[in-house]
Amino acid sequence: MKTIWTIAALDSAGISGISADTKVFNAFDCITCNIATAVTAQSVDQSVSLQKINAQILKDQLNVLLKKHKPDAIKMGVLVDVEQVNVIAGFLAQHQLNVPIVYDPVLSASSGLSFNQLSLQDLKPLLKFFTIITPNYDEFEWLCHKNIEQLFQTGVKAVYVKGGHHDVSQDYIVDQLCIKSEPDLYFHNIKQAKKVRATGCSFSSLLAVFLLEYPINDAITMANASLQKSIKDTHVSIDGFYILKQFSKSEDLNDFPDVSHHVLNKQQIPFELCEPLGLYPVVDSVKWIKTLAGWGVKTLQIRIKDQAGEQLEQSIKQCVEICHKHNIQFFVNDYWELAIKYQAYGVHLGQEDIQIADIEAIRKAGVKIGISTHGEMEFCIAKSIKPSYIAIGAIFPTNTKEVQVVGLDNLNKWVTILKVHYPLCAIGGIGFNNIETVLKSNVGSVALVSAICSADNPELATQKLLSYFNL
Ligand SMILES: Cc1ncc(COP(=O)(O)OP(=O)(O)O)c(N)n1
Numbered sequence: 323m324k325t326i327w328t329i330a331a332l333d334s335a336g337i338s339g340i341s342a343d344t345k346v347f348n349a350f351d352c353i354t355c356n357i358a359t360a361v362t363a364q365s366v367d368q369s370v371s372l373q374k375i376n377a378q379i380l381k382d383q384l385n386v387l388l389k390k391h392k393p394d395a396i397k398m399g400v401l402v403d404v405e406q407v408n409v410i411a412g413f414l415a416q417h418q419l420n421v422p423i424v425y426d427p428v429l430s431a432s433s434g435l436s437f438n439q440l441s442l443q444d445l446k447p448l449l450k451f452f453t454i455i456t457p458n459y460d461e462f463e464w465l466c467h468k469n470i471e472q473l474f475q476t477g478v479k480a481v482y483v484k485g486g487h488h489d490v491s492q493d494y495i496v497d498q499l500c501i502k503s504e505p506d507l508y509f510h511n512i513k514q515a516k517k518v519r520a521t522g523c524s525f526s527s528l529l530a531v532f533l534l535e536y537p538i539n540d541a542i543t544m545a546n547a548s549l550q551k552s553i554k555d556t557h558v559s560i561d562g563f564y565i566l567k568q569f570s571k572s573e574d575l576n577d578f579p580d581v582s583h584h585v586l587n588k589q590q591i592p593f594e595l596c597e598p599l600g601l602y603p604v605v606d607s608v609k610w611i612k613t614l615a616g617w618g619v620k621t622l623q624i625r626i627k628d629q630a631g632e633q634l635e636q637s638i639k640q641c642v643e644i645c646h647k648h649n650i651q652f653f654v655n656d657y658w659e660l661a662i663k664y665q666a667y668g669v670h671l672g673q674e675d676i677q678i679a680d681i682e683a684i685r686k687a688g689v690k691i692g693i694s695t696h697g698e699m700e701f702c703i704a705k706s707i708k709p710s711y712i713a714i715g716a717i718f719p720t721n722t723k724e725v726q727v728v729g730l731d732n733l734n735k736w737v738t739i740l741k742v743h744y745p746l747c748a749i750g751g752i753g754f755n756n757i758e759t760v761l762k763s764n765v766g767s768v769a770l771v772s773a774i775c776s777a778d779n780p781e782l783a784t785q786k787l788l789s790y791f792n793l
């Protein structure tokens with residue numbers, strides 16, 4: 323069982339701070355340790371007073387826990403003053419805990435209570451210890467006047483700015499993730515009508531939980547989905563303010579955020595879905611396309627990495643003609659402009675490709691689109707485009723391409739979430755030795771290169787592989 327520390331304030335109403343964090347950690351079967359920085363007198367909509375916990379007691383709480391309750395993650399909320407900042411920074415410097423630490427730099431409660439006036443300079447001794455900080459828009463403005471570089475210069479590695487206070491989108495609440503030296507990402511959660519207390523605390527606690535298991539981008543994705551589910555499911559309200567009661571992992575794609583490299587003003591128009599993809603060979607020449615069309619394959623992709631200019635264009639043009647004649651769902655990898663020009667059935671794009679492709683032009687041209695994904699955040703990027711299918715990979719190690727291996731467990735998990743919404747296909751290291759276990763996931767389709775192109779008898783291999791699909 324994992325142990326998570328919350329270093330935060332006690333809310334007499336039991337809604338936010340330590341109470342909110344404890345609810346989240348308990349829900350995920352973690353042991354919670356409570357390190358109080360302050361005691362506050364609050365109700366659901368009213369604040370009266372705050373009493374700081376003195377430095378010695380703060381130190382004692384940290385030290386006594388270290389012996390028997392070492393943390394696997396830490397969530398930090400209200401810090402009252404520079405003295406507390408220095409106590410915690412000293413503790414973290416002395417004990418190299420090497421665990422994820424999430425800091426939610428709360429300045430004041432929704433009920434009105436001001437917790438602190440800590441500036442970026444005041445927080446400086448602590449900032450380098452954080453895995454990520456999660457200010458809301460006002461707190462972000464307070465800390466660095468919206469100048470992210472200023473935050474990075476102090477040692478902050480990642481910032482997740484919760485945009486609930488900043489209306490920029492018709493359909494969504496938009497949050498922004500800034501990680502040093504990486505392109506910014508925007509997380510779009512569908513607006514819910516309920517007025518909910520303690521969403522900020524709960525989000526950062528969820529993030530601490532998911533950082534135990536996931537890389538940062540996927541942990542943020544999972545935390546958002548779980549919070550959306552919790553908001554959707556709560557029916558408990560006091561005076562019109564909803565209280566979050568239950569937390570769990572969401573398996574409903576509707577709870578997951580739409581993630582994008584730019585702000586989306588509204589939900590996108592869906593691409594038309596593909597027919598079931600079945601056996602989906604990915605090949606690198608016109609010759610292979612012609613051969614496989616003749617062997618009765620009904621979905622094909624041309625993936626050319628060694629041609630350019632006129633030669634490339636002619637190859638794609640010929641493939642489109644062949645596949646059109648054989649009534650094949652034919653996808654062009656990477657070259658979306660040529661797919662549009664020659665009216666291919668679809669394009670297949672990877673995560674880097676979609677950052678530079680003109681998705682609207684593909685949509686307008688009536689060309690379908692498939693998108694590669696290798697984790698939760700990437701399938702939320704795909705979902706924001708509402709594509710024709712989603713590819714999941716690499717399921718197993720492969721010599722065809724250097725790529726992240728996700729394994730069968732993830733395939734099973736993601737198929738459960740995605741299958742009701744999209745045609746799916748699995749890719750990466752799939753052949754006769756494992757195709758049956760892959761298909762047991764209910765993914766429906768398998769894309770492959772070497773199982774056909776490097777087979778001793780490609781025709782026999784293709785016929786045997788086709789027999790796994792009842793199309
Ligand atoms: C069906 C299918 N799935 C995944 C990929 C990989 O596409 P991408 O990430 O764009 O990488 P490259 O193929 O361009 O190396 C694919 N081609 N097809």
Ligand SMILES: Cc1nc(C(=O)O)sc1CCOP(=O)(O)O
Pocket residue numbers: 694695714715716717719720721722723725726749750751752769770771772773
């Ligand atoms: C092209 C490609 N894309 C992958 C992904 O995970 O996105 S795996 C992969 C290689 C697939 O080749 P083989 O069937 O020979 O393993």
Ligand SMILES: [Mg+2]
Pocket residue numbers: 655656670671672675
């Ligand atoms: Mg590509």
